[in-house]
Amino acid sequence: MFLATRDLVFRSKLARVVDAAGAEVTRDEAACELAVLEIESAGSTDRIKTLVARGTSVLAYGSHVRPDLLRAAREAGATAVPNSQVEERLRELLGAADPGPAARG
Numbered sequence: 001m002f003l004a005t006r007d008l009v010f011r012s013k014l015a016r017v018v019d020a021a022g023a024e025v026t027r028d029e030a031a032c033e034l035a036v037l038e039i040e041s042a043g044s045t046d047r048i049k050t051l052v053a054r055g056t057s058v059l060a061y062g063s064h065v066r067p068d069l070l071r072a073a074r075e076a077g078a079t080a081v082p083n084s085q086v087e088e089r090l091r092e093l094l095g096a097a098d099p100g101p102a103a104r105g
Contacts, residue, residue: 001025001094002032002056006041010083017087021094032056036090037078039069045076052077059093061086 001018003025005011014036018025026032035051037044039062051058060073064082073080081089 002027002029002035004029004036004041004047005038007038013087014090017090018094021091023094029056030054034059034093036061036086037073038062039073039078039080040066044069045072048073048076048078057093059086059090061089 001023003011003014003018005014015025029035029051034057036059037047037051039045039048039060044060048058048060058073058076058078060070060078060080061083062069062073062080064070064084070080070082079089079093
């Protein structure tokens with residue numbers, strides 16, 4: 001799984017979800033089956049389109065106060081959710097169990 005986020009704390013939380021599912025985070029976005037992208041980064045819509053055209057599933061996330069970016073990500077072919085829902089949605093996509101509040105930090 002490819003993970004693109006600028007927030008290191010958030011990246012750590014998402015990486016724990018990936019680990020719990022028995023998956024691995026890769027730096028090679030061309031070789032992944034699932035990519036998780038922060039949509040507030042420049043060029044994110046084009047990146048989503050490229051990944052989707054390659055056959056990669058994309059989970060995009062961003063602020064709930066930017067519905068325009070969430071909508072653009074959906075139109076580009078991604079599953080797009082607000083920040084508050086990305087961990088849960090990633091868990092669903094990977095088939096990982098919720099570790100509970102203590103493990104989430």
